[in-house]
Amino acid sequence: MGATKERDRSAAFSTTTRIRLLGEQTAARVYRSQSRRQARRSRLTGRAALLALVVCSLIVALAYPIRQYVAQRADIAEQERILEEERAETERLRDEKARWQDPAYVERQARERLHMVRPGERGYTVVDPSAARERRPQSKAAADRAWYVNLFDGVDTMDRAGRGD
Numbered sequence: 001m002g003a004t005k006e007r008d009r010s011a012a013f014s015t016t017t018r019i020r021l022l023g024e025q026t027a028a029r030v031y032r033s034q035s036r037r038q039a040r041r042s043r044l045t046g047r048a049a050l051l052a053l054v055v056c057s058l059i060v061a062l063a064y065p066i067r068q069y070v071a072q073r074a075d076i077a078e079q080e081r082i083l084e085e086e087r088a089e090t091e092r093l094r095d096e097k098a099r100w101q102d103p104a105y106v107e108r109q110a111r112e113r114l115h116m117v118r119p120g121e122r123g124y125t126v127v128d129p130s131a132a133r134e135r136r137p138q139s140k141a142a143a144d145r146a147w148y149v150n151l152f153d154g155v156d157t158m159d160r161a162g163r164g165d
Helices: 002-100 104-114 129-135 140-144 147-163
Strands: none
Touching: 129 147
């Protein structure tokens, strides 16, 4: 019985020793793997910092040209819009010029704007009393006359004033 107890003790001791050694080995492996991870982390952190520095440098270097590009694109869009407006205005003026080439249109405009009549016709001007009150001409006689008579009277008056008469 004594021999078996000793064997059991040595077996127990060796199992305890083995467990302890196994724990130490495991701890050493864990410590080594943590050291490797930390080393990898520090390398990745350094690489990440360098990458961040490069990206920031590129952003700073490209910020002004990109801003200029965007501003120029906006200017181009504005100029294209203006060009389209000018083309539309040109087209409108061409249409108006073509209308003025028509003798019937010219005659109608002369009748409406200048109160012209054909030989043998009699022209009448109808004045709306409410519109006459709103205009309030300087004199009653000026309101009764044609616009071109008032124009020539104004030119004559200014001419006399310029000469000192």
